[in-house]
Amino acid sequence: MLKQPTPESAPIVKKRISDPLPVQIVLIGLTLLFFITFIFLPLGLVFAQAFSKGWEYYLESIREPYALEAVKLTLTTVAIVVPLNALFGVTAAWAITKFNFRGKAALKTLLDLPFAVSPVIAGLIFVLLVGSRTPFGSWLGEQGIKIIFSTPGIVIATLFVTFPFVARELIPLMEAQGRDEEEAALTLGARGWQIFGKITLPNIRWGLLYGMILCSARSIGEFGAVSVVSGHIRGQTNTIPLHVEILYSEYNFAASFSVASILVFLALLTVGVKVTLEKQFQKNSFHH
């Protein structure tokens, strides 16, 4: 039999379920310290450096043609990579969760490979595969197709590095939802594309969007893999992170941090969208 807590016993219960005050203070203090040192302080420094030579220099640095080209290249890459990886992620998650086939477990593990491999190595793989000194690369060169040191290479490297995001978001979601609804639709006479459009896609849409946000964030910020395949040609193969790095190594700190502030804005934007979506996601997952 459970007893109602008496007034005397109530404080004892309270003490037991929460940690002692000093522990709380230490934990919260440590967390705050970490946040200040590793997030707020650097963020502040980025803007302080960016504006160190005044507003006008800031605007000039981000309006300069090479900077604009870098922004354009980064956004182009995101615009190609995110839809392709969304498509790939949905296909992979669908295959892994709705069918049983040989090598399914292996495929699921391989999905994480791009996260496990260092981005520099990921870039090098493509240089070794389609670089101008390889047979395939030189054949492509003869056809007038350039991959390494040009936009396709950057897109492919980013594609590789970001491909797990959508699939990893969808697989647990689709596993939890099971096949019941699809099977019900099947017995009701629906065809494959009708089932996908009317049942599966609406059920996974928030997870899919969430995965795409993460994928965008990483595509914008990717440095290592892109650095290897880009060749750093100003105004042609420089993405925002690469441009920031070049300016920095030229000791042009103010310009470098001005361009970096664009990255910060894009990052804050994606985090904002992510938070909004998460709220939606939670609200919607009550509809079970």
Add this chain to the structure above:
Amino acid sequence: MGIELQNITKKFTGYTALDNISLNVASGELVALLGPSGCGKTTLLRIIAGLELPDSGKIILENKDTTNLPPRKKNVGFVFQHYALFRRLTVFENVAFGLKVLPMRERPSRSAIQERVEHLLKLVQMDWAIKRYPSQLSGGQRQRVALARALAVNPKVLLLDEPFSALDAKVRQELRRWLRKLHDEIHVTSIFVTHDQEEALELADRIVVINKGRIEQLGTPQEVYDHPVNAFVYNFLGNVNVFHGRIKEGKVTLGTHHLDAPDELKNTEERPSQAFVRPHEIGISRIRSNETDLAGTIQEVRLMGGQIGLNLECEGFEHPIEAEIPRDLYINLQLSRGEKVFVSLNRVKVFTGDYAI
């Protein structure tokens, strides 16, 4: 004939789910597939619906061979154990789904769909919830909507996979009676899967008892309950007391006790046998009315609603015997724990197979 299954076999890696099953279901009949979990009954249902393919055998629905047709061409209504309603669609959209996915030339007009959905929701007494989402309904209500959804496409055959097992006892019983009534109204050939013998006995026109991928017995609830063909069926259809003994010279040994063997086993040579008695077929009295009555002591008393359950320790028996007696009798005989009573075993069923419980 509504459903004809011919020699259906299905093997999964490591075990045989269905072993050469043949079964006929007449048009308009309501048949229960009854068996323990893992016996293959759900696999059989999914094969009829086309959600799984058999390794061999034929499925004939309304005289048409549908063995290799995809589910959408089978015209079968399927009701899932966990409802499987479309969570993003309203009750209306759920029921209308099967009509809206029809090819353009077969699809009814908007108003015809509206009318049909309203009619079906009235039939399952869910018309008040037409604009709700599945998450706003209780389990029993969801299952009714799922049934309306399955009926919307005018299926030739209705298949129900443990339709009530996710519901609580009270709702389960209510919905069970309601489904029987509904079936009497619409007469669609139906098969439902269950592991609950009470449900099968109450609801079905005929029961198919399945064990380890084979049909053990097929018959009306009365036949199956009163004349189980083997120990498995007898045991599966309700609580039983099992007595392991030997059969010898026309007598069955139960503990230190001897009973006349049933006629068909009168002349067998000596061998192990099992005797079964249902708890409610055990007689309890204060006086010895028959020389075969056993003397026993009440060890435990359990209240079971209208019935009283007794555990009886009887001379010469290793395990206590379970009995169920009406409450009135319990009160009239002024029984309680520790009292001495006489126990008579009625309708003892003897099997000699090597079936083990």
